[in-house]
Amino acid sequence: MNLKLLFHKNKKTISTLDEELSFNIDALISENRSNFIESNKGFIYSNTSKICKRHLIWENDEELSISLMAFNMACDKYDKTKGNFYGFSKIIIKNALIDFFRKNKNSTNLIFDNSKGIVDYIDGKNSINNFEIQIENKFRADEINLFSEELLKYKISFESLINLSPAHKDTRNNLLNVAFLCAREESILNHLKTKRRLPTKEIIILTSSNRKLIEKWRIYIISLILILINPEYVYLKSYLNIKEGELND
């Protein structure tokens, strides 16, 4: 009985929290915008620092201003068909940061983050319902179809991609950095888009990596670059758990 009571209490508290943070579409109207952003600064900060993996300061760090701009953009673009607002804005912020890393010449090392299970406070509050999941899945499916069509232009099928993708964590992080550096170089991207193949020599010079590595994981690198440079793959890009790592890694 006691246990049951406890559960009841918990449910009540959660529901009250939901009510507190229940999202009102009116807040997105440009008159109320500044207030709304102000109230969600905590959300923006936590997301940004999670991706950058370090403590940020509002006055100093460029990443935070990027996130703010992205949040503002999310407010503009959001409509109800795109599911939960917080999920949506999180994706937008993440992609904006990834783009920022990509364009930033003195970018730091990037890694695929493996840590799971730390459910954010904000995630818990904005628990996504089935309907929203379905909408997200639909968006993702569309992206995947686009992606597979684009891969076919490079004569890559999902099968070959899966068979030739690295399993080891270090290799994956290495290749992610290679792909990031390549995605930043216009000349390499042009070469890739016109000739449908990787300019191995240039990549070796640019990334000072092994020729064998590039040739072996050619397919994986191409598909990573495609995901990173194409602004249409919002969900795919944000699903990849890309984080700023330490330079020494």
Place this chain on the structure above:
Amino acid sequence: MIKKGIVMCIMNKKAGIMTDSGEFVYIKISKVFPKVGEIHTGELYNKSLFNYKYALTAASLMFILISSSFAQAYYSPVTTIVMSNPSVSLKANRWNKIISFKALNSNGSLILTNIKLKNKSIDDGLELLVKEAKAENFINDEYVNDKKIISIDIKGNKDNSIDISSFKNIIDSNNLNIIINASSSNNKKIDITVNNKKIDTSTLNRNSNKEASTNKNKDIKKDILKKPSVEINTKKTENKSSENKDNDKTIKSKDNKNKEDGTSEDKNSNNNSSTIRRTITSNEIKSNFQDNENKNVKISENHSYEIEEKDNTDKNSDDNKHPQTSDNAFNKFIKDFNN
């Protein structure tokens, strides 16, 4: 390992996913069928499952191969046994199991209709035949009194040892006369054992054996290897043995090879109630048309045995070197049968 990621493509029983850590892997599809674009969780698809099919086919092929070769070996006759009156011929495989049987006269067919011999051991088969022959009244007191002899010819084309312990028991209990001829082609050995004791070991030649056992008075040509024939008479065969004495053959051998051996041994050894007379003649003597090796074993007892062994020296050179040991073997054998 359990992986979670966006489903990129779906194949028969696996789904290609992209995990949040940048891996592209296949996962097994369990109960829930995923759609492209969903976030799906599942067990990692094991690549070794690919080889599983091949391993299975290879294993089944191996199984078929092994079983067919075994069947081939099982159903290829190695030993042929001809039993006379009732005349029956049996074919046995290398494991001494009867694989086919045929009646050579009407009596034989009458017996074979009533008993099942297939896949029985030679020992059991012979025992069954004798039992059935008794039941059908082919073997009765008259048969015994007439001193009819059951002759058994064993031919083989492989080294083999045949155990006839229980057959011997039934022969003993019915006081039957029996002649066992073991012969083989290609200088292969056939051992006939009773209660795990060898009673006859030699390389036997098919052609000469018949002559040896049937036409005892005939001279045997030198290039044909002579093999011992063992006659086991479990009834009183006093008269017969005296006949056989008269019929001791002379064996002509013109083998030049063995001329150097110039020793001849005559041995008379006495056992309690038995006399073993054994003559080992050298090849020189053989070339002078003398007996190779004659052994007459007479045991005057309730049962009398007669063992006649004719050996060629070039076959069993051991016999020349160790005549004593072969004598011992014979004594053993005789004791065996006395029991």
